[in-house]
Amino acid sequence: MADFSKTATGRGYNAPMRFEADIDDCEVVGKLPSDLDGAFFRVGGEWYYPPLSPDDAPLNSDGFISSFRFKSGKVDFHNRWIHTHRFEEQRKARRQLYGNYRNPYTDDPSVRDPLHPNLRTVSNTAPVVHAGKLFSLKEDGLPYQIDPNTLATKGTWDFQGKWKSQTFAAHPKIDPLTGEMIALGYEATGLLSDDVFIYTIDKSGSVKREVRIKQPYVSLIHDMAITHKHIILPFGGYVTSKERLAEGKVHWGWDQTKPSYIGVLPRDGDAKDLRWFKGPERCMMHVFNAHTEGNKVILYAPFYDSNFFPFFPPIDGSPWNPAKARAFIRKITLDLDSKSDGWQEEILWPTQVVDLGKVDPRVVSLQSRYLYTSYSDASKPYDRDASGPGAPARTNNSYMRFDIATGKVESLFAGPTHNLQELSFVPRGRGEEGVGYIVGVAANYAEMRSELIVADAQRLGEGEIARVILPFRLNSQVHGVWADAKELPFK
Amino acid sequence: MADFSKTATGRGYNAPMRFEADIDDCEVVGKLPSDLDGAFFRVGGEWYYPPLSPDDAPLNSDGFISSFRFKSGKVDFHNRWIHTHRFEEQRKARRQLYGNYRNPYTDDPSVRDPLHPNLRTVSNTAPVVHAGKLFSLKEDGLPYQIDPNTLATKGTWDFQGKWKSQTFAAHPKIDPLTGEMIALGYEATGLLSDDVFIYTIDKSGSVKREVRIKQPYVSLIHDMAITHKHIILPFGGYVTSKERLAEGKVHWGWDQTKPSYIGVLPRDGDAKDLRWFKGPERCMMHVFNAHTEGNKVILYAPFYDSNFFPFFPPIDGSPWNPAKARAFIRKITLDLDSKSDGWQEEILWPTQVVDLGKVDPRVVSLQSRYLYTSYSDASKPYDRDASGPGAPARTNNSYMRFDIATGKVESLFAGPTHNLQELSFVPRGRGEEGVGYIVGVAANYAEMRSELIVADAQRLGEGEIARVILPFRLNSQVHGVWADAKELPFK
Numbered sequence: 017m018a019d020f021s022k023t024a025t026g027r028g029y030n031a032p033m034r035f036e037a038d039i040d041d042c043e044v045v046g047k048l049p050s051d052l053d054g055a056f057f058r059v060g061g062e063w064y065y066p067p068l069s070p071d072d073a074p075l076n077s078d079g080f081i082s083s084f085r086f087k088s089g090k091v092d093f094h095n096r097w098i099h100t101h102r103f104e105e106q107r108k109a110r111r112q113l114y115g116n117y118r119n120p121y122t123d124d125p126s127v128r129d130p131l132h133p134n135l136r137t138v139s140n141t142a143p144v145v146h147a148g149k150l151f152s153l154k155e156d157g158l159p160y161q162i163d164p165n166t167l168a169t170k171g172t173w174d175f176q177g178k179w180k181s182q183t184f185a186a187h188p189k190i191d192p193l194t195g196e197m198i199a200l201g202y203e204a205t206g207l208l209s210d211d212v213f214i215y216t217i218d219k220s221g222s223v224k225r226e227v228r229i230k231q232p233y234v235s236l237i238h239d240m241a242i243t244h245k246h247i248i249l250p251f252g253g254y255v256t257s258k259e260r261l262a263e264g265k266v267h268w269g270w271d272q273t274k275p276s277y278i279g280v281l282p283r284d285g286d287a288k289d290l291r292w293f294k295g296p297e298r299c300m301m302h303v304f305n306a307h308t309e310g311n312k313v314i315l316y317a318p319f320y321d322s323n324f325f326p327f328f329p330p331i332d333g334s335p336w337n338p339a340k341a342r343a344f345i346r347k348i349t350l351d352l353d354s355k356s357d358g359w360q361e362e363i364l365w366p367t368q369v370v371d372l373g374k375v376d377p378r379v380v381s382l383q384s385r386y387l388y389t390s391y392s393d394a395s396k397p398y399d400r401d402a403s404g405p406g407a408p409a410r411t412n413n414s415y416m417r418f419d420i421a422t423g424k425v426e427s428l429f430a431g432p433t434h435n436l437q438e439l440s441f442v443p444r445g446r447g448e449e450g451v452g453y454i455v456g457v458a459a460n461y462a463e464m465r466s467e468l469i470v471a472d473a474q475r476l477g478e479g480e481i482a483r484v485i486l487p488f489r490l491n492s493q494v495h496g497v498w499a500d501a502k503e504l505p506f507k
Numbered sequence: 508m509a510d511f512s513k514t515a516t517g518r519g520y521n522a523p524m525r526f527e528a529d530i531d532d533c534e535v536v537g538k539l540p541s542d543l544d545g546a547f548f549r550v551g552g553e554w555y556y557p558p559l560s561p562d563d564a565p566l567n568s569d570g571f572i573s574s575f576r577f578k579s580g581k582v583d584f585h586n587r588w589i590h591t592h593r594f595e596e597q598r599k600a601r602r603q604l605y606g607n608y609r610n611p612y613t614d615d616p617s618v619r620d621p622l623h624p625n626l627r628t629v630s631n632t633a634p635v636v637h638a639g640k641l642f643s644l645k646e647d648g649l650p651y652q653i654d655p656n657t658l659a660t661k662g663t664w665d666f667q668g669k670w671k672s673q674t675f676a677a678h679p680k681i682d683p684l685t686g687e688m689i690a691l692g693y694e695a696t697g698l699l700s701d702d703v704f705i706y707t708i709d710k711s712g713s714v715k716r717e718v719r720i721k722q723p724y725v726s727l728i729h730d731m732a733i734t735h736k737h738i739i740l741p742f743g744g745y746v747t748s749k750e751r752l753a754e755g756k757v758h759w760g761w762d763q764t765k766p767s768y769i770g771v772l773p774r775d776g777d778a779k780d781l782r783w784f785k786g787p788e789r790c791m792m793h794v795f796n797a798h799t800e801g802n803k804v805i806l807y808a809p810f811y812d813s814n815f816f817p818f819f820p821p822i823d824g825s826p827w828n829p830a831k832a833r834a835f836i837r838k839i840t841l842d843l844d845s846k847s848d849g850w851q852e853e854i855l856w857p858t859q860v861v862d863l864g865k866v867d868p869r870v871v872s873l874q875s876r877y878l879y880t881s882y883s884d885a886s887k888p889y890d891r892d893a894s895g896p897g898a899p900a901r902t903n904n905s906y907m908r909f910d911i912a913t914g915k916v917e918s919l920f921a922g923p924t925h926n927l928q929e930l931s932f933v934p935r936g937r938g939e940e941g942v943g944y945i946v947g948v949a950a951n952y953a954e955m956r957s958e959l960i961v962a963d964a965q966r967l968g969e970g971e972i973a974r975v976i977l978p979f980r981l982n983s984q985v986h987g988v989w990a991d992a993k994e995l996p997f998k
Contacts, residue, residue, distance in 0.1 A: 018532055018533065018534045018535065019534065019535060019536065020534050020976075027954070028954060031954065031956070031976075031978055032534060032978060033978050034530050034533070034534060034978050035528040035529060035530040035977075035978055035979065036528065036529050036530075037526040037527065037528040037529075038526060038527045038528075039526040040598075041601060042525070043510065043511050043523060043525060044510060045510065090601070093526070107531070107532075110532060110581070404895045404953075404954075404955055405953065405954065462895075462896065463518070463519060463895075463896065464895055465522070485511075485522075486526075487522055487523060487524050487525050487526055487979070487980070488526065488978070488979040488980070489978070489979070
């Protein structure tokens with residue numbers, strides 16, 4: 017019996033969702049573009065049973081996937097739990113068996129298995145679509161394959177046995193020119209290992225290359241970037257140890273004395289060709305894009321000054337510092353000709369903190385002009401009085417397109433009681449960067465419901481084209497992806 | 508595409524629900540009684556597409572059924588649309604095709620069929636369980652059989668061709684001693700007909716008796732009562748006509764000049780044995796119970812002084828009068844020895860308006876002591892400020908047990924932001940009246956969600972035993988029923 021009344025999980029807007037739902041022909045305000053044929057998939061976490069400990073990280077909640085299937089001017093919605101090994105075990109036991117975030121030593125003895133930490137994955141981070149398959153990912157386990165129509169979980173996927181890492185990080189990159197997917201697994205050979213395996217998977221879904229490298233220190237390589245020549249591996253600050261796991265702590269703590277690193281590996285190179293650049297304290301969670309110009313790699317990324325996650329606290333006992341948990345759009349130049357192991361960094365929009373971002377997937381690995389992200393536009397109103405319980409102190413109220421060439425920002429204000437989750441880019445037209453739609457989910461605290469916004473990516477300033485109204489609150493999304501009709505076997 | 512933005516349907520808490528959901532192992536506060544093995548089914552309406560006219564009655568919305576399946580101290584929730592003929596036709600057309608409440612002349616020409624008005628039924632009024640089957644009912648059509656596990660619609664049911672009425676009213680009564688179900692259909696031979704067919708269906712589900720009668724005037728016989736000797740048929744005030752249907756109006760209007768009637772038919776009698784008693788203006792929607800004492804029939808019913816439904820307006824053009832739309836617990840005595848066609852009426856609790864009520868199903872047809880209903884206890888607080896959009900001006904905040912023998916009221920306050928829907932009685936123990944549980948759904952406007960309350964029917968004053976927390980707003984229930992595990996083929 018699920019009793020959340022005594023736990024630290026949210027209430028009000030953030031209360032556990034706990035249901036699977038289907039909506040055919042959703043309510044829509046405005047008119048959906050008739051050329052939208054495909055689906056927006058989003059993955060996040062939801063506690064099925066309350067966490068065992070109040071110290072646990074929200075990132076440890078059970079994987080939950082939603083889809084908005086657009087076709088013929090209508091949209092259908094579905095959501096389902098991701099039936100991981102762990103989820104099935106807990107459903108059988110009718111209670112939470114697994115303990116703190118990526119710490120198997122805190123698990124119930126009936127399932128405790130530190131030698132196979134990937135059995136603990138909740139697969140709650142990101143959907144990815146490649147070679148006709150839809151996967152849900154989390155960096156501590158293998159991908160789970162998901163049926164794109166029913167959202168039923170089909171089981172883990174190891175690429176016909178060719179994926180040798182125990183883990184698969186949540187942000188593989190797909191080369192729009194070759195169709196290849198470049199992906200990595202860190203802690204690849206087991207809990208706390210410094211092994212990182214990097215794979216190139218061809219457009220048919222077969223593993224083509226494997227490179228095995230070591231990290232300077234064991235840390236999370238959450239995201240990565242690719243250029244047409246290089247693979248970029250950023251990380252920094254988060255540390256773990258056998259001791260902290262033995263103490264029952266969550267996997268990561270923050271060590272402000274640790275340098276950040278960005279690895280650059282030629283796509284046709286081997287471990288010996290890897291070069292690590294070294295930088296100051298940085299929390300490197302996500303990237304926008306990268307490209308190679310001669311012997312320089314240019315990386316655009318919304319890196320944080322320091323630790324973003326309060327639930328991965330500093331290991332020196334100091335309090336989490338929200339003032340340093342701010343991300344800016346950074347342009348990082350890695351000069352492969354340089355003798356120095358440092359990099360050049362420029363903040364492109366120093367006055368504005370931004371959040372999770374995307375580029376047009378057709379320019380991934382290539383020089384790109386536009387970055388898309390959400391942010392909190394302080395010039396816009398927030399009607400907290402009209403908002404229901406659980407509304408936050410501030411909201412990400414706007415989506416924006418940042419023009420690298422001009423520094424110009426065009427933005428869309430979602431509403432005075434709205435908070436935006438990560439957007440996705442829907443490419444349209446003949447391949448010109450930026451032609452397409454932005455789709456993303458907004459929380460509406462006044463109506464205690466979620467709404468999907470569809471906007472013209474070239475006309476964000478004109479407001480949305482349509483808004484899909486859900487009759488309930490959606491769970492907290494981590495990442496999402498758009499899949500065109502031709503990319504998956506949709507019914 | 509469903510666009511509700513321009514319609515008169517509710518928003519906020521009352522916004523269209525539009526989704527089907529499943530929750531295994533619902534969140535529960537408190538501890539569910541381990542002897543609860545069965546399900547609480549509830550039926551109501553939800554617009555799948557917006558109504559064609561703002562004048563339409565909410566009672567014309569599409570049937571929607573929910574279940575709370577209790578077993579082994581846990582509860583699972585499901586809800587589904589009822590796939591009536593009409594629902595399927597509209598889903599195919601992807602728009603609302605059917606017009607105003609029980610007026611086929613307002614339907615789209617593609618489906619208009621005044622000769623078969625029962626094809627228009629939305630089956631949105633009440634679930635009933637008999638002879639191992641679960642049905643959803645509405646008085647303008649045949650029952651739809653529902654799978655008690657999946658809530659899938661199995662089609663209409665006409666009792667092996669023996670049910671000859673085109674309609675089946677939503678409140679058949681089940682005799683706890685014989686297992687018989689007594690049921691009626693009015694407008695039995697077609698739109699506007701004054702034919703009423705009354706059936707006795709034995710405990711195996713076979714039609715045993717049919718009696719065909721005429722009404723004094725065509726009006727809705729929404730509910731009925733049975734005693735161990737008599738069938739009781741109350742109605743009053745609502746009228747219809749070919750003219751009002753031709754004008755495109757909803758089926759019923761209120762005629763304050765019309766008398767109310769209560770028919771008394773011996774259970775073993777024929778049409779010639781029917782006796783109509785006649786009374787003043789009354790809106791006779793629901794009954795609690797009735798019994799026969801010698802040659803007197805005693806009926807307990809929460810009848811209204813006048814028209815309860817604003818959307819069935821007075822035919823004389825006068826405004827709907829909320830002050831007269833109030834129900835009290837009435838004791839009505841029908842003396843079969845009397846030469847007069849009038850009845851005696853006593854209001855048992857004149858200071859308190861009540862709402863939909865129930866008795867312990869083991870005393871239906873017999874002399875009963877306890878009446879259970881919800882009401883608005885003005886001594887309790889209503890925190891409208893803490894409530895979200897769509898919260899009403901006042902709430903039914905309490906369930907109560909009324910003791911006919913002593914006039915004593917014991918009540919349970921659901922909360923300062925709560926509004927109660929109809930309760931159901933769950934019998935327990937060896938058959939003593941009143942031993943069991945009360946279950947019912949509350950709207951919680953603060954959290955914008957619904958909650959199922961489980962209380963000991965003998966200890967309402969001590970508060971609930973447990974509360975099942977749903978993570979969303981439920982649709983507006985009309986009626987509900989408890990089915991014990993042995994009554995239906997539960998998985």
